[in-house]
Amino acid sequence: MAKIITEGKVKILIPSQGNRPIKSSAFYNPKMKLNRDLSMAVAREFFKNRASVKICEPFAATGIRAIRYAKELVSTSNLQPQTPNLFVYAGDIRSSAIEMVEKNAKLNKVKIETFRGDANELLTARKYDLIDLDPFGTPAIFVDSALKGLKANGLLCATATDMMALCGVAPKAGTEMQKYDGAKAIKCEFVHEVAVRLLLGLIARKSKRVMKPLLSLSTDHYIRVFVKFGNLTPHTPHPTPIQKNIGYVNYNPKTGKRSLSKTPKTGYKHAGPLWIGKLWNKPFIGNLLRGTGAKERRGADKKLVKILETIYEECNGQPLYSSVRELYKGKQQPKLSEVMKKFKATRTHFKDQGVRLKA
């Protein structure tokens, strides 16, 4: 049995057991709507002046994300799916998923090129302007291929749901973190920021190109990063911005002291190697809020706008946020708004009772 749901501008046929990865013919998770909405907003902003775009979605499942790119990217740009200057390639290892993608592409009258097989194969088959990695668990094992498949000035989007490993709480976290080239996670109050930095760190260590995170976030059960890539040119400074941005978190759980540094500081617990550079590009997020974000503001998804607004506020704060619980350990805890006023801090989207101190 299957049913049709609506999300964004598309109608998608989903199997009735779509939220059960193993049993269903193609996986569909309604909770990832926010992730997909954000991806559409970012892509529309990123490609607003491009004449032609090639998109790769190698973990397509029902095809909802690929079809949304095909349909929703055209509304604010010069791109047209039929006159071919917008090409969308959707892959999945399961034939039942590919059948679903093809049915759904027909249902929405968009042209999608499908591929049944391993993501690494599709990623390296040609060069793309946007690669969206949205696998089960970690995207780490697909990053090498994605970097090979990404054009200069391309956009890499990646979701990770292996939060137990990235937060250092998986029973075999050390083994799981081998996928992140052996980087170490750490248990701490600011663990979701560390998780994002670990994923960005892996991407940076594998890439030789200049990279700029445009938007990084943690919500629900996953983290998501959007990274713009340039190319190494003779004018790229040495050490490259990438090399300068790889380092460690230093943390003393007793004193609460924390910092980012190029090399691990003695007397502290460490996480890393990881990304110690900026997590966000404030002007880009401002554009999302003013331009494409405004579309979502009129729609139902207030959570998307709230996340973007909070990130816009916290962009300039100190790395490694704190929490009310931490700042008032053993004392009566005031309201978040009072703490923000006292410390001239902002909120952080990473944690409800979290505060980001002024840089």
Ligand SMILES: C[S@@+](CC[C@H](N)C(=O)[O-])C[C@H]1O[C@@H](n2cnc3c(N)ncnc32)[C@H](O)[C@@H]1O
């Ligand atoms: C989390 S789902 C993707 C959800 C989809 N991107 C969305 O937004 O609804 C992951 C998909 O990856 C597929 N998959 C798992 N391993 C794969 C591999 N090595 N290569 C390609 N597809 C794979 C699964 O069959 C599943 O459909």
